[in-house]
Amino acid sequence: SYVLTQPPSVSVAPGKTARLDCGGDNIRSQSVHWYQQKPGRTPEVVISFDSDRPSGIPERFYGANSGNTATLTITRVEAEDEADYYCQVWDSSSEHWVFGGGTRLTVL
Amino acid sequence: QVQLQESGPGLVTPSQTLSLTCTVSGDSVSSDNDYWNWIRQPTGKGLEWIGRIYTSGGTDYNSFLKSRVTISVDTSRNQFSLRLISVTAADTAVYFCARERINDAFDTWGQGTMVTVAS
Numbered sequence: 001s002y003v004l005t006q007p008p009s010v011s012v013a014p015g016k017t018a019r020l021d022c023g024g025d026n027i028r029s030q031s032v033h034w035y036q037q038k039p040g041r042t043p044e045v046v047i048s049f050d051s052d053r054p055s056g057i058p059e060r061f062y063g064a065n066s067g068n069t070a071t072l073t074i075t076r077v078e079a080e081d082e083a084d085y086y087c088q089v090w091d092s093s094s095e096h097w098v099f100g101g102g103t104r105l106t107v108l
Numbered sequence: 109q110v111q112l113q114e115s116g117p118g119l120v121t122p123s124q125t126l127s128l129t130c131t132v133s134g135d136s137v138s139s140d141n142d143y144w145n146w147i148r149q150p151t152g153k154g155l156e157w158i159g160r161i162y163t164s165g166g167t168d169y170n171s172f173l174k175s176r177v178t179i180s181v182d183t184s185r186n187q188f189s190l191r192l193i194s195v196t197a198a199d200t201a202v203y204f205c206a207r208e209r210i211n212d213a214f215d216t217w218g219q220g221t222m223v224t225v226a227s
Contacts, residue, residue: 086154090211096168
């Protein structure tokens with residue numbers, strides 16, 4: 001079945017830009033959703049369909065999808081952005097939802 | 109405002125059956141617009157999709173669990189349920205239910221319920 005690969009951790013200083021990658025075979029042909037999960041909390045969608053931002057999500061969050069990598073970019077990172085981030089796609093060949101392993105974003 | 113709430117035993121004996129229910133408010137499990145999903149997360153680990161059900165009663169399951177899992181819906185109670193048989197310690201996790209607007213992201217999640225498999 002389809003595999004999504006995320007780096008386990010990314011660190012960034014406050015005010016800088018964080019880029020979180022999600023790798024998958026020809027992922028550009030998929031629609032990628034991104035979730036943020038803070039410790040002890042429920043996941044929350046921050047980007048859907050590669051680059052759509054739900055209402056209430058800051059404009060600092062944006063997504064892109066090209067080739068074999070989808071990327072969630074967070075600009076002007078704040079301490080409150082520290083969380084685990086998961087990418088997700090629907091694998092139509094296996095009729096599965098697939099999650100990446102998650103990336104822990106640490107704000108230094 | 110749509111809300112989902114998981115309920116069920118927090119402790120299950122190995123080899124027995126795990127049964128959880130998700131009660132939906134603010135939406136109908138009979139909606140043609142929605143799929144209803146179960147996801148789990150072992151402590152300190154990532155999200156694992158278990159399966160989903162839709163209004164016709166059709167289901168999709170994670171192939172890793174397919175032989176052990178059943179998802180069903182009770183429209184009279186506006187609930188959907190998860191049944192996982194022959195559990196082991198590896199099934200210990202927080203179990204979430206979530207709404208999916210047909211192949212869209214999971215826009216609403218329950219708070220999650222911790223299930224421990226132990227004797």
